[in-house]
Amino acid sequence: MNDRPSLQQVEEVRASAARELDAAPDIQSLDEWRIAYLGRGGRLTRILRELGGLPPDERRAVGSAANSAKSALEEDLEVRRRELHRAQASANLLAERIDVTLPGRPTPHGRLHPITETIREITEVFVSMGFGVEEGPEVELDRYNFDMLNIPKEHPARDMWDTLWIDHVDEDGSRPMLLRTHTSPMQARIMETTEPPVRVVVPGKAFRYEATDATHEWHFHQVEGLAVDEGITFSDLKGALFEFARRIFGEERRVRFRCDFFPFVEPGVDMAIDCFKCGGSGCRICGGAGWIEILGAGMVHPSVLEGVGYDSQKYTGFAFGMGVERICMLRRGIDDIRLFYSNDLRFLRQF
Amino acid sequence: MLIPISWLTRYVPVAMPPAELAHKLTMAGTEIDSVEEIGADWERDKLLVGRVVEVNPHPNADRLSLPTIDLGGGETATVVCGAPNVAAGQKIAFAREGAMLRSNRSGKVEPLKAAKIRGVLSSGMVCSERELGIGDDHDGILTLDADAPIGAPLVDALGDATLDAEVTPNRPDCLSMLGIAREVAAITGAQVTEPDTAYTESGPPIDSLAQVRIDDPDLCGRYCAALIQGVQVGPSPAWLQAALIKAGQRPINNIVDITNFVMLEYGQPMHAFDFDKLKDGAVIVRQAREGERLATLDDETHDLEPPMLVIADPSGPVAIAGVVGGVATSVTEATTSVLLESANFDPANTHRAKSAIGEGTESSYRFERGIRADLAPRALGRAAALLLEIAGGSAAAGIIDEYPGRVDPPEVRVTAQRLRQVLGMAAPMERVQRVLESLGFRRIMGNDDEMVIEAPYWRADVRIEDDVIEEFARVTGYDEIPTTAMSAPIPHQAPRPFEDFRERVRDALVSAGMQEVLTYSLTSRETLDVVNGLDGIEEPLRVANPMSRDLHVLRTSLRAGILKTLESNRRVSRGEGFRLFEIGRVFIPNPGGALPSENQVAVGALCGPRGPASWLSSQADMDFFDAKGALESMFAAIGVHAEFEAAEDAIMHPGKTARVSIGGRAVGVVGELLPRVLDQFDLEDAAVAMFEIPLDALFQAAGERGAGYAPASKFPQAERDIALIIDEDVPSARIQQIIDRHKLVRSSRPFDLYTGEGVPAGRKSIAYRIVFQSDRGTLTAKLIDRAQGDVIRQLQRELGAELRA
């Protein structure tokens, strides 16, 4: 075999290389194969190196055959390598079994407080109707919380709001500051600084001097609404609040308005929705009534408009206010308002 | 306000079930909280009206008797009775065998069984209030009105329903049976029959016996009085007592009961004086004088002071006007002459007087709300008529009617245009007029477009056009008003960058795995002190009328609230990890009675194992770096880069606390809490990491960073790791600052930190992964080597770092 390189030798080497390649059992053995045939001292390499000893004609023919054998073998090697790789990969996959029933790697997750979420849901409904969103101070002046809302001092209407007063006495002996009992003072604040048209909702905290039980909390949230312009009527109030009720409590909701009294609106109403649970036949949620009161509303009282310098003959408007906790409780079937501020995570994590 | 249907039907027919009436009243503005029905479950053939014919002693028991009851139609029954008050001639409630009654023994409702009691068969029973389920009294039998028909079903004689109305403060007229009757009439179309107020005056002229002087006409606009002499004080007749009891009042004597009955009937508070005890027969309405005292019917003695209004005689006060009467001049068994007062007192002053003496009364409740002066003479006439009928005597001729506050009845103009403008619906004036007339309003003049109306004498709340429009709407029903979408153009809404930013922060903290909580805005001074919440603040704002010590001051820090939340949650699940945050307001007082600054703050607290028990990861407890990590995640989400440097905080670990800043401006603090603080919250066995970020500071700092955009390099990055030995107290941030300064360094991050064996004392080994990248081309190995060499040389020169072998 130590003869001069020949075409026959090239052919023999190629054939034996192809045989061995097909038989190579794994990727590691490919390296050995490559060294044996294509490496520095490999059989085909040696043929190429020894070509110099051949007469020119023969050199050309054997050289060309050896070169094409080399590139063919290199190509075959790649093909075989891929083949083996695939085979090995599927063999590996079969071996790499995991217990898919084990729990996943823990990732911390947080949630919004249900009140934050409910406020967002409510305000989004009104924003889509062209309302802006404003917030106001939680410590308010008597002036905005009561006086400018047509609730004069010494009037028993003030008893509708049990007030937490701030311990500060003015020179005239009065207590000017309080924890706002509703978000309504923002009606006066906004109109005082804005020319009509006004269309705004005000989410925020409010406070009452009140014993806490399953349906009462001294610390709660409201969303106030106000729309004032030329030509705004009670029928617009109905339209906006009907839309709200459908968006929050379901498309098929019906609404009902009854007369109620709030000093800063005239006429004043309470809006109820037909019970989304029983559809009006009476159940635990609606207390058997078939209807659930969800908010107070009315046409802004002319005295309130005049008080902020609006011409009440030209401008009319509606206002409404709702308890966020109540809306959230109704939607989620929560039966105890105290859950919101006890911040028990077993409760909060359900939202 | 309790409204027995039986009382209501004195003035208006009610032809619908009580529940339906309650609903209609509620829709029209008089909210009925509940309906209590009496006798709805009484069987007509088992509970009857009977008459006691005779009462014989029980042969075997002194305390029992054997009344014989006439049940009509010739039927009689003899029963065994233990009541001491049973007497011949009484009308009583008789129960046949099988009637469902509340048993005195078991307290349950069960059928009555025939039984032998001490050897005598009792065929039925004479019932007490309690056995019928209409009261608590079981000491004696219930006696019925003398004209109850014998043998009639008891439900016809005694059955009733009581509506509990929540009357809004604008409607004092509805604090009366007549007021409610008028609402019923408007709703049902029925007519109201007012009581007869005429009576016979057989005595001398009142002026010759009594005088009334109003010294303060601003506080007392009208004072009417009538005088009846020779009355017989005693218990009221059964009908009057029953009416008062059903309306929630306790019968006292016939005179007082009449004043209470008329108050409930008309809504006009009344008072009866023992005329003989009024010095000189004189009534003076004046302000109290400093130092005056009065013992009143509520068993108290009150110190009086101006501008409290009193009724006085020449010797001193005899009543606090509109609130409560004095003991000395009150009607007693011995009284023979009664001066009836029916007056009108100023609402605000009555409110002040009531507040000054404490509890209010039925009287002050009505005067505070502002009742019409026109009620006074009517109610007076009614009371005098009843008094003559029930207590006898003779009435002085005429009444006293001092009326310095006379006002014309309010007239209001209503236009079709305004009705459309407010309600969004048109209604013919004629229809509006009909509705208003059903409420007692009177049209004075008008045409198709407008009219002028006069409010009825009992209505004090209708003053402006929109009030009248509401009257029309509430009786018509709001269903009739169309439902429309606002047609006005949508106003421009100003952007609210701070609130939007705050909500992004909130969302980012949630994304960082934190649970939002909301806590009370009030806390205690002690709690604030524990968390050093008053740092730099002299005094927090206080509540003047706190509900409890724990809710006494306005919070100046959110730290305590979140620690309390942690505390309460750890109590229920100690082994759990908690990542909590709150965004809320703190209240920083301002001088001179100005409103406080309400600063919005985000605070977070992390405590306990990093994750739940897992087969995959360790359950090490969270620490400083978890809090910092949450913050970094939040900062990344809102697109700011913050720096952290060692700092101090009064409640945080001195070595584990960092000041957070953005572009050199402080935006908060993060650190681990001191054990002595955790002790105060029952968290002593925990490590708590906390951050506190004032949002206005963060907002400003974030707002100042350029909103620029840097295009990403299209050339590949190369990563290299270097390990340094460096003095322990050199902060990593300082090292990174030098690394990142090189123009080919894109970023760097520490990935290994080690002290101990192999590292000299006082030094640490810290390794960084550095990312190199150029905007101009692919970096060659040579260029990267050179850049890395530059970085290392800088670290050596500036920080004395050496490369770890």
Ligand SMILES: [Zn+2]
């Ligand atoms: Zn229902």
